[in-house]
Amino acid sequence: xxxxxxxxxxxxxxxxxxxxxxxxVTAHLATIFYVxxxxxxxxxxxxxxRGSWMLAMFYAVFVVxxxxxxxxxxxxxxxEWLGWRxxxxxxxxxxxxxxxxxxGLGAVWAVFA
Amino acid sequence: xxxxxxxxxxxxxxxxxxxxxxxxHRLSGLLLTAFLPVHFLVLxxxxxxxxxxxxxxxxxxxxxxxxxxxxxxxxxxIHLIGGLRxxxxxxxxxxxWRNSRRSLAVGAVLLxxxxxxxxxxxxxx
Numbered sequence: 439x440x441x442x443x444x445x446x447x448x449x450x451x452x453x454x455x456x457x458x459x460x461x462x463v464t465a466h467l468a469t470i471f472y473v474x475x476x477x478x479x480x481x482x483x484x485x486x487x488r489g490s491w492m493l494a495m496f497y498a499v500f501v502v503x504x505x506x507x508x509x510x511x512x513x514x515x516x517x518e519w520l521g522w523r524x525x526x527x528x529x530x531x532x533x534x535x536x537x538x539x540x541x542g543l544g545a546v547w548a549v550f551a
Numbered sequence: 552x553x554x555x556x557x558x559x560x561x562x563x564x565x566x567x568x569x570x571x572x573x574x575x576h577r578l579s580g581l582l583l584t585a586f587l588p589v590h591f592l593v594l595x596x597x598x599x600x601x602x603x604x605x606x607x608x609x610x611x612x613x614x615x616x617x618x619x620x621x622x623x624x625x626x627x628x629i630h631l632i633g634g635l636r637x638x639x640x641x642x643x644x645x646x647x648w649r650n651s652r653r654s655l656a657v658g659a660v661l662l663x664x665x666x667x668x669x670x671x672x673x674x675x676x
Contacts, residue, residue, distance in 0.1 A: 463627060474667065544591065
């Protein structure tokens with residue numbers, strides 16, 4: 439794959455995940471407002487999340503989109519502000535994505551199961 | 552000579568609101584990324600039952616933690632609005648409403664940040 443094509447694909451992944459996140463973050467902000475306003479405790483929150491496939495699916499998509507988006511954003515900062523390039527940066531991006539994806543899906547499971 | 556021109560252009564670029572929108576978007580994204588593992592760790596407490604999660608939630612009721620919480624929500628709103636601005640610039644046809652777009656972005660962030668501060672306030676109980 440040429441460098442230009444690779445960069446285009448990374449940019450596209452960043453923007454596609456951004457579009458998904460725009461929807462997820464808006465819904466998440468509304469949820470945060472609701473939880474704060476109703477002063478919900480852990481038991482009340484878990485009552486609403488446990489066994490809810492819809493919430494679990496929504497937050498799983500949210501986590502996947504964030505695990506794509508955030509490492510690519512940090513990657514761009516490393517490239518442009520720190521001058522990091524090449525394979526080590528590719529590997530660090532993948533590791534960062536895994537480090538967000540695994541605990542993120544774990545957190546979704548924790549509030550669902 | 553070229554270095555002087557570059558510096559002058561750099562200063563001109565830095566005095567442009569779009570540069571500050573770019574810096575704000577980057578820094579808010581970086582801080583949110585740093586917050587994510589902490590957020591996931593807190594939610595994972597739910598595996599140990601509601602009491603474990605409640606003890607963390609009670610800890611977040613301290614004023615300083617509340618302020619950090621509010622800052623994170625504000626950062627999320629800032630990053631969301633900044634991202635929508637970028638998507639609009641890159642994907643929508645060009646319009647002559649640049650200043651309106653900026654005002655809308657600042658207004659939307661203020662709305663979310665103030666709204667959350669209000670939702671957190673004891674008066675809402």
